[in-house]
Amino acid sequence: MNENKDINFDKSRDAYNNMAIPSTLDDKVKEAINMSAGKKHTNNRIIITVASAAAAIVVLFIVSVNTSTAFAATLSDIPVIGNIVKVVTGRSFSEKNDNVTINVDIPQINVDSTSAPDTAHVTAEQVNAVIQKTVDDYMQEQQSVIDDYKKSFLETGGTIDEWNQRTIDLAARYEVKYQDDRYLSLYLYMYMSAFAFTQDNYYYNYDFVTGRELTLKDILGDDYINIANQSIIEQITEQVNSDSNAMYWGYHPAGYSGTDPFEDTDKFTTITDDTSFYLNADGNPVICFPKYSIAPGYMGVREFVIKRS
Amino acid sequence: MNKYDKCVQYILNNQNHFYRIAYCYVKNEHDAQDVVQNTIIKALENINSLRSIGAIRTWFYRILVNESVNFINRNMKEIPYEQQSIFDTEYTTGFYQPDDELMQLVLSLPNDMRTIIILHVYEQLTLKECAAIARIPQSTAKTRYYAALRQLRTGMEDCNERK
Known part of the structure; x- marks a missing residue:
């Protein structure tokens, strides 16, 4: 059949491929993504709130460490912790119930029993218990989200066979971001991937000499807020001007003509003492902004390395 | 990267394709950009209807073609008695007209046939993919493709005679 011979x-295909593309298209496309990101944005506010509720538990713990004079005093007597505190995977399990796969690796801070005092054991146990509770609460909460969803799926005409064709992943993982004689920086993340993908991130930074939570002020000095803000704004400006796929609320390349629905509410202006961070392998702080907080969702968690001067 | 984020990446990387396809229906740059915007919003809102990321092009093009066709249908209803004159002269005046005669003919095909030519000939999708996008059996896609070719051939002959 050679009908089209x-x-x-x-020539016609060339004309099609060379069709003039209006210079405004790129901005219009981003504007549309912004609008739909906005909808997701509002939904995820709830998740952020849940995350901060969980963060409150962590804060309680920090208070208990800070007020535990026994802990602080004992640890400050110890010059080197490299061989005393170790992070290992405490509880690790995988299980599959129907179509839900759960993978959990929970970090555990172990204290060397021969050279460390009893109070250090107690404190490590406290940290471990907080992490354990954070993970357990998350798993329980997500399980009830899945149950609710399954119920409404079946009530609205879905069959159990269709339900079982879906795969749902639930996981908790961690990474040791930095560890030396004195500091420990631990990153814990948990996610659920089913009808939508949500992830909660937690960062634990400790100074084991003082026995306190490590702050940006400890690392960058008294002017830490200005140092961090200046570096972050520079990095954002550089990214939006050099990478056409990069977008941040309120920051646009020169000549941007689209609108920005979140310029007023979500433009990055300053870090606060609640801003999350971890230490990278070089010991520099990496400041992290949750997904949706300063940029559209597709940009994910935004991380900025702040070099110590 | 989750499905939503992958979809955004796909959109950013393929926006020119979307524009060209939409243009072939609405035939002016403002409306084509509106159609692309509406398609993106609709696609991202309904991201859960995308079963696997491997099918993203077929899925996205289906929404795009529907949006484009709906757009022309809506505008035809608003001006029902003047369709012909509008599409022949006034409506296209001042807008980009393809130099290529064959492409002009493609743009004046009935929607069903136009879809097949744009996707199969210009975007170089397989007839199977075209059938999936138009939600028609593959045999129907083939029939429409040959019907479109016949109409284009007649059109080209008319053009040559006029010269």
């Missing part, structure tokens, strides 16, 4: 589309 007498029609040669080459």
